[in-house]
Amino acid sequence: MTSQKMIVEIQEWLKEAAAFIRVSLANKVTVSQKSNRTDLVTNIDEETQTFLIKKINKYYPNDSILAEEKGFDTIESLDGRVWIIDPIDGTMNFVMEQENFCIMIAVYENGVGKLGFIYDVMKDELYWGGKDLGVFVNDQKLQQPKDRALSDGLIGMNAYMYGKNIYAAGEIGHASMGIRVSGCAGIELIAMLKGNHIGYISNLSPWDYAAGLVLIEEFGFKYSDIEGKPLTFSKREYFLAASPTAYTQIQNDFVHKS
Ligand code: 2AM
Ligand code: CA
Numbered sequence: 001m002t003s004q005k006m007i008v009e010i011q012e013w014l015k016e017a018a019a020f021i022r023v024s025l026a027n028k029v030t031v032s033q034k035s036n037r038t039d040l041v042t043n044i045d046e047e048t049q050t051f052l053i054k055k056i057n058k059y060y061p062n063d064s065i066l067a068e069e070k071g072f073d074t075i076e077s078l079d080g081r082v083w084i085i086d087p088i089d090g091t092m093n094f095v096m097e098q099e100n101f102c103i104m105i106a107v108y109e110n111g112v113g114k115l116g117f118i119y120d121v122m123k124d125e126l127y128w129g130g131k132d133l134g135v136f137v138n139d140q141k142l143q144q145p146k147d148r149a150l151s152d153g154l155i156g157m158n159a160y161m162y163g164k165n166i167y168a169a170g171e172i173g174h175a176s177m178g179i180r181v182s183g184c185a186g187i188e189l190i191a192m193l194k195g196n197h198i199g200y201i202s203n204l205s206p207w208d209y210a211a212g213l214v215l216i217e218e219f220g221f222k223y224s225d226i227e228g229k230p231l232t233f234s235k236r237e238y239f240l241a242a243s244p245t246a247y248t249q250i251q252n253d254f255v256h257k258s
């Protein structure tokens with residue numbers, strides 16, 4: 001079960017974590033490479049994750065946690081209540097731009113997304129909501145965007161997939177009103193919630209999409225791995241989310257013809 005109390009607690013943790021991140025930007029940030037020179041982690045990613053995990057362990061000690069950094073990046077199953085955390089989504093933007101990054105938290109129960117939170121830290125905009133609750137930015141309720149065709153909207157994309165035309169991403173981009181590349185999955189999913197983008201194509205891990213899925217599902221978007229199969233929540237995979245009409249067009253006219 002989730003509750004209003006849980007929503008308020010998560011919002012408080014996020015505000016506290018965001019305040020810590022904003023202050024820490026004034027100090028020296030320690031940047032390390034993970035798998036390669038563009039795959040980065042900082043002490044702030046790790047400290048933010050530790051802060052959130054301590055809160056969950058204190059208030060919800062029986063729950064499981066899946067999170068990107070420091071030994072929390074695999075989970076045996078999605079049974080029970082599972083918290084899925086990306087402490088800083090868009091670490092490259094955090095390091096290079098000091099903006100356009102998010103904190104993301106999702107609460108799942110037996111594999112079903114119940115609550116999602118995407119916090120654009122430097123804009124101080126918290127997008128949040130839940131199954132049958134609606135979607136909010138801070139205290140304001142958002143309206144569900146209109147379903148639109150691929151030719152009528154902007155689409156967020158992973159730059160590598162676009163450049164290499166993986167799964168016809170280049171052609172999908174040309175059939176749209178244009179592509180946008182933010183370098184942050186949270187920012188791309190926020191753009192869909194606001195009705196600015198009709199979709200998003202990328203290569204993502206579960207903590208990149210877990211919170212956003214709860215919110216875009218509430219707004220009637222369709223999502224899956226790029227071939228149309230359910231997302232596994234267990235590895236990095238090619239990801240597609242879009243308004244229903246654009247989703248079907250991308251599947252039928254591009255992905256399965258590529
Ligand atoms: P991250 O900053 O939390 O790692 C950028 O295209 C988006 O993909 C970001 O949301 C980024 O999240 C995510 N991503 C996941 N794995 C990545 C990797 N190995 N290199 C770059 N971005 C990655
Ligand atoms: Ca990362």
Ligand code: CA
Nearest residue numbers: 086089090208
């Ligand atoms: Ca991420």
Ligand code: CA
Nearest residue numbers: 068086088089
């Ligand atoms: Ca991250």
